[in-house]
Amino acid sequence: MPLSLILSRALSALVTLFGVMVVVFVLVRVVPGDPISMMISPGATDADIAALRAHYGLDLPIWQQFWIWFGQVLHGNLGTSISMKQGVLTIIAQRLPATLELAIFALTMAVIWGGFIALVSTAWRGTWAERVIDNFNGIMLAVPDFIWALTFVLVLGVLVPVLPISGRSDPSIDAGLATQFYILEGLLRGKFAFVWDVLKHMLLPACALAFPLAAVIGRVLKNTMMDVMVQDYITLARIKGLSSIRILLQEALRNAAVPALALTGVQFTFLIGGTVITERIFSYPGIGNLAIDAVINRDLPLIQGLVLTFGIIFIIVNMLVDALTVWLNPRLRHA
Amino acid sequence: MPRDLRIWLGGGFILFLILIAIFAPLLAPFDPLEQDLMAATAAPGVEPGHWLGTDSLGRDLLSRLIYGTRIALTVAFVAATLACLLGTTLGLLAGYYRGWVDAGVSRLVDIWMAFPPVLLSILLVAVLGAGLTSVIVAIVVIDWTRFARVVRAETKQQARLEYAEAASALGMGRGAILWREVLPNVLPVVLVLLSLEMGIAVIVEAILSFVGLSVSTDMPTWGGMIAEGRQIIYQAWWVLVFPLGALFLTVLAFNQLGDGLRQWLDPMLKR
Amino acid sequence: MSPVIDIRNLSARTAVSPILRDVSLSVNAGEVMALVGESGAGKSTIAKAVLGILPTGIKVTGGNIIFEGTDLLVLSPPKLREMLGVRIALIPQDPLTSLNPARRIGNQLTDGLRLRAGMNRKQAFDKALSLLNDVHIREPERVLERYPHELSGGMRQRVLIAQAFSLNPHVVIADEPTTALDVTVQKQVLRLIRDMQREHKTTLLFVTHDLGVVAQICDRMTVLYGGKVLEQGVTAEILANPQSSYTRALLAASPRYDQPEQSLKPVPETLIAELKREIGA
Numbered sequence: 001m002p003l004s005l006i007l008s009r010a011l012s013a014l015v016t017l018f019g020v021m022v023v024v025f026v027l028v029r030v031v032p033g034d035p036i037s038m039m040i041s042p043g044a045t046d047a048d049i050a051a052l053r054a055h056y057g058l059d060l061p062i063w064q065q066f067w068i069w070f071g072q073v074l075h076g077n078l079g080t081s082i083s084m085k086q087g088v089l090t091i092i093a094q095r096l097p098a099t100l101e102l103a104i105f106a107l108t109m110a111v112i113w114g115g116f117i118a119l120v121s122t123a124w125r126g127t128w129a130e131r132v133i134d135n136f137n138g139i140m141l142a143v144p145d146f147i148w149a150l151t152f153v154l155v156l157g158v159l160v161p162v163l164p165i166s167g168r169s170d171p172s173i174d175a176g177l178a179t180q181f182y183i184l185e186g187l188l189r190g191k192f193a194f195v196w197d198v199l200k201h202m203l204l205p206a207c208a209l210a211f212p213l214a215a216v217i218g219r220v221l222k223n224t225m226m227d228v229m230v231q232d233y234i235t236l237a238r239i240k241g242l243s244s245i246r247i248l249l250q251e252a253l254r255n256a257a258v259p260a261l262a263l264t265g266v267q268f269t270f271l272i273g274g275t276v277i278t279e280r281i282f283s284y285p286g287i288g289n290l291a292i293d294a295v296i297n298r299d300l301p302l303i304q305g306l307v308l309t310f311g312i313i314f315i316i317v318n319m320l321v322d323a324l325t326v327w328l329n330p331r332l333r334h335a
Numbered sequence: 336m337p338r339d340l341r342i343w344l345g346g347g348f349i350l351f352l353i354l355i356a357i358f359a360p361l362l363a364p365f366d367p368l369e370q371d372l373m374a375a376t377a378a379p380g381v382e383p384g385h386w387l388g389t390d391s392l393g394r395d396l397l398s399r400l401i402y403g404t405r406i407a408l409t410v411a412f413v414a415a416t417l418a419c420l421l422g423t424t425l426g427l428l429a430g431y432y433r434g435w436v437d438a439g440v441s442r443l444v445d446i447w448m449a450f451p452p453v454l455l456s457i458l459l460v461a462v463l464g465a466g467l468t469s470v471i472v473a474i475v476v477i478d479w480t481r482f483a484r485v486v487r488a489e490t491k492q493q494a495r496l497e498y499a500e501a502a503s504a505l506g507m508g509r510g511a512i513l514w515r516e517v518l519p520n521v522l523p524v525v526l527v528l529l530s531l532e533m534g535i536a537v538i539v540e541a542i543l544s545f546v547g548l549s550v551s552t553d554m555p556t557w558g559g560m561i562a563e564g565r566q567i568i569y570q571a572w573w574v575l576v577f578p579l580g581a582l583f584l585t586v587l588a589f590n591q592l593g594d595g596l597r598q599w600l601d602p603m604l605k606r
Numbered sequence: 607m608s609p610v611i612d613i614r615n616l617s618a619r620t621a622v623s624p625i626l627r628d629v630s631l632s633v634n635a636g637e638v639m640a641l642v643g644e645s646g647a648g649k650s651t652i653a654k655a656v657l658g659i660l661p662t663g664i665k666v667t668g669g670n671i672i673f674e675g676t677d678l679l680v681l682s683p684p685k686l687r688e689m690l691g692v693r694i695a696l697i698p699q700d701p702l703t704s705l706n707p708a709r710r711i712g713n714q715l716t717d718g719l720r721l722r723a724g725m726n727r728k729q730a731f732d733k734a735l736s737l738l739n740d741v742h743i744r745e746p747e748r749v750l751e752r753y754p755h756e757l758s759g760g761m762r763q764r765v766l767i768a769q770a771f772s773l774n775p776h777v778v779i780a781d782e783p784t785t786a787l788d789v790t791v792q793k794q795v796l797r798l799i800r801d802m803q804r805e806h807k808t809t810l811l812f813v814t815h816d817l818g819v820v821a822q823i824c825d826r827m828t829v830l831y832g833g834k835v836l837e838q839g840v841t842a843e844i845l846a847n848p849q850s851s852y853t854r855a856l857l858a859a860s861p862r863y864d865q866p867e868q869s870l871k872p873v874p875e876t877l878i879a880e881l882k883r884e885i886g887a
Contacts, residue, residue: 296547
């Protein structure tokens with residue numbers, strides 16, 4: 001892929017990111033409910049309040065505040081959280097790995113599950129089984145992660161308690177890890193019991209996140225597969241005597257995946273956005289859960305930092321999807 | 336499923352909900368706000384008259400469920416329609432006039448989509464203060480992009496087709512072409528999206544209620560009931576089940592309606 | 607000696623109309639048989655019926671297709687699949703759409719060699735190289751690495767021809783293999799097919815609407831109209847002395863490169879009406 005295209009895409013992404021920063025900055029500054037008032041102790045004088053406000057730079061005009069913050073961000077300084085009294089970057093860095101592992105796990109599950117549905121439905125096309133699968137998928141399409149999450153909590157957490165519904169791991173187990181990447185580091189260090197425990201905690205929230213995307217992939221990929229299966233080269237493959245499974249996986253899937261990816265790529269960021277409410281429901285200690293707290297506490301620096309983080313993640317995911325689309329399509333690769 | 340069935344089932348259920356919302360005072364066996372601490376957290380059918388049980392304050396769940404329909408439907412219809420109008424207008428303009436209008440709208444959509452929708456809505460409602468209006472505004476401000484993206488793509492396609500060029504050759508003004516030629520052909524897609532959006536609006540309201548940021552606690556909302564249910568899930572799991580089920584059925588209905596419409600309008604979509 | 611392919615009383619129809627009406631023809635070993643007719647005459651349908659790839663709308667309502675003693679129409683799909691590629695192969699009509707855009711030429715060419723002939727990767731690729739040489743493709747090593755969209759139409763068709771002959775099938779069906787190609791390339795490809803056929807001594811069933819092609823390479827021909835066989839026999843005899851008025855009309859309508867002054871005559875309306883009555887349409 002030509003360098004100029006990559007650069008222009010990157011530049012466009014940066015402009016968008018800048019726009020995101022402006023929007024969130026303005027948005028939180030219009031918040032009613034003075035964050036300072038939550039922090040002062042009783043008996044504080046007006047001078048104290050004024051000093052506190054000045055400390056957080058809230059007495060300056062908005063555009064000035066923005067440039068200060070923007071400059072700080074470029075230097076890697078995201079400010080200090082008003083509610084948690086720590087550096088915003090530190091807080092986010094601490095909680096981000098949990099969300100990343102959850103999101104990656106969910107994305108992988110969604111692709112596998114959605115792909116499986118589409119392939120089976122295609123393999124059984126023309127039969128009643130196909131219609132059952134497609135209808136079932138259609139109903140799954142209607143259910144958002146919010147409803148899945150609550151249903152799992154209810155059914156698999158309370159009524160038939162098979163899986164944990166809160167936290168990231170059993171608090172009594174101390175795995176002694178250096179990073180917050182429980183699964184990654186846990187696997188590298190061979191602490192398999194711990195990793196298993198973490199996976200159990202992650203399974204339900206990940207499923208809640210994954211199922212809506214899986215349903216979308218299931219439908220879109222099924223449609224593109226059906227388009228591909230009537231192509232001449234598939235007929236020729238059949239005439240060459242290739243087996244049905246081989247035709248499905250080796251000949252058809254590659255061609256169907258490209259348009260399917262183009263259509264579903266945008267949904268990947270929706271899955272990541274879904275971590276906000278899903279983490280809340282499962283009390284999962286990631287940045288989604290943190291974000292809700294930040295808003296409730298009117299913690300401006302933290303809110304800004306988190307929105308910025310999500311924005312960067314979304315942009316990176318979009319770029320990865322674009323890159324994958326090009327890599328899968330031989331025609332674009334040599335363009 | 337035959338397309339008729341989905342439209343009828345989905346549309347029928349929505350109609351059913353509308354009737355419930357309108358005739359709520361007649362249908363609800365109890366006052367939804369009336370507390371009866373003697374009968375708190377009663378399982379369905381245990382306390383006389385409380386068919387679905389009661390919550391932690393002894394309020395009748397069935398009545399609250401019925402009245403909750405009002406908020407859900409109000410938000411669904413108003414917010415979805417407004418989001419539709421805003422998004423469709425911008426999408427039409429961007430797709431038809433292109434140039435800097437298109438660039439501007441597209442950039443705006445990109446920025447909007449870089450926000451996690453739930454986070455943005457929570458932020459907005461926190462900014463605007465709790466209340467029905469805020470919820471509606473939040474939904475409109477967040478979901479207009481859904482319409483804008485699709486309408487823009489559809490408009491670009493339509494505007495290139497011959498009938499638009501023919502009209503242009505006939506001397507019709509661009510605005511007139513947009514209104515009279517392009518818009519009617521974009522409408523089927525918009526209609527389908529509108530139905531889906533209503534389902535989404537109901538969910539967003541529920542999420543906001545769940546987080547404690549929706550309408551004031553006077554009127555019962557399904558999301559609020561779900562939040563309560565989650566709190567006392569170990570003691571009274573049914574408090575969560577009923578509003579969750581109502582939510583699920585409502586969203587499913589809007590979805591099936593949208594699916595059915597898409598199938599039915601397909602000959603118009605696929606030119 | 608019994609024919610390699612013996613089609614007896616083959617009939618097929620869609621829900622609304624008949625496609626093949628009681629078609630009978632036989633092809634002997636090593637022969638090149640032409641299936642000639644205009645669009646819709648049913649020639650492609652016959653080819654598809656032999657290969658077992660009839661579209662879902664078309665159903666066989668009677669007859670047999672005897673291939674080397676076995677009736678292909680009653681074979682189970684797995685048994686049919688065993689035959690395909692190894693005993694019967696196809697040179698398809700459109701080289702653009704008949705190659706998988708997402709796989710390299712080498713992989714597509716070696717499918718049969720690796721899966722059916724039991725070769726390992728190296729052996730298969732070596733054989734593929736020699737196959738590409740046989741079809742006169744230059745720099746075959748590089749072509750093996752390429753994707754279909756990087757080749758010209760003529761080259762793609764040569765690859766497909768190589769693919770068809772790769773497992774030394776007894777029968778090759780060529781479904782209008784030059785129709786989708788540039789005129790300049792058509793002659794070369796045609797010559798190539800004839801050379802490959804002669805070299806491998808394959809039986810060739812050649813579907814075409816072009817009498818010029820028939821004259822050049824086909825030993826025998828079957829003329830079809832509206833799903834019915836109008837005339838059948840040795841090419842040279844039929845072309846010199848056509849029995850059916852339709853064949854005569856076809857000849858008159860074909861451009862004769864050896865008689866450029868002669869203008870083309872379209873098939874007369876009256877003849878068409880008469881033909882339709884004849885076949886019972």
